[in-house]
Amino acid sequence: MARRKNMQRRRVILGNTFRLIRENGMDNVSLQMIAEKSGISKSLLQSYYPHKSKLISDIVRNLFTTLGTQVDCYDKIEHFSPYAHMKAFIYTIGVLGMHDEGLDRIISQAFTNDETLDNWSSMLFSWVNSIHLFDDIDASQDEIESGISFVTIGVGRLYHERKKYHLTATNLADYATSALMFSFCHCKPEEIDQALQEGQDIIESADMESVHKAIDTMFDEGKDIIS
Template identity: 40%
Template sequence: MARQKNLVRRHEILRNTFILLKKRGMENVSLQMIADKSGISKSLLQSYYPHKNLLITDIVTNFMTAVLKSLNVTDFKELNTYSKMKIFIYLILEQGIQDEGVERVVKSILSDRNSLDRWSQIFDNWLKDEGVKHDLGNDRQVQIGLNFIITAGGSLYIKRTELDLDADQISDIMVKTFMSTFLSIDEAKIDQTIGEAKSALQKYELATLTQTINEMFDN
């Protein structure tokens, strides 16, 4: 019973943190604000999350997991891993472009080194789950590649208005760079991968993912 209560409390804290991040961005949210919104003391909050970075890491994990789950829908599940990677990145960035609150969350992720590392780790674990990690090259090579495209892609996203880029173009750049520079995959395969991803995205309703993200701390 105590374990269930702790799980419910943790979800409430995460939900309230996500709401505050959407409204204010990470730099303008304090532990005290999260505690107040959750109706608990700061000391009790810190018994669950001693530091704000730990909270942000959990937010990142849940946010990315919600997006990854969307890749299991009928339109996506039969695609190759790199097409799914393109779609995964696109959906995260497009959510930020379409929703001002989610954009604050995305920018919070992109401006925090720990969050970027967590994104890279989630990607790495996902490649293992997809069963392709062993075909990609040595582990360090893949990790460097993931770190590079996430950091560089994040910079492009933040400067997208200045550079006149959208989520589709940025996700193209990130996946093409990973496949060509770090995995030495030939251009024809890359073009096929990107094309398949774009075709699948045309059939996908972004509102489906929006609802999933809004409800990700409800259960």
């Protein structure tokens, strides 16, 4: 019972933090604001989350997991290569941030803060392993992990400067997927071209409205959360 109450309070705190950051931006949200929104004292909030960085980290982890689950459900995705799957995932992150100012605040923070950027990289690698995405690929675990770390940093930088370079979500997904395939997985140009086209086929079949709804409700009662 105590654990259930503990997780329920964490759900409330995370949900309120997520909404406050979407509305106001990271720098304009304090622990005091989060505590007041959650109907608890700041000291009680800090017994769960001593620092804002831990809150942000948990929000990013839940966002990542929710996105991964949604992408896994895209039509046709099981028929295409893991690289196409990867392209669809990166595209989904990019397009959500580019079309939702509130989500952009969170995604930008995740891509520009060293701690959350490391989390993105490690969570992406964990996701890849959990769904056995690259089990049949002729590359070592070290190469895959290094490639994912490289791609995460590169995508983060490009995402942050997308307006300067007039980049779309498809551009980001193509650059990241191509870099992983060519530099770390030793793929041939024709294999890369095929994976990018397959990824585009997946994207075009995706129901982005459902993805957005899943993000909006990821801290609702009854949803599994990570904390």
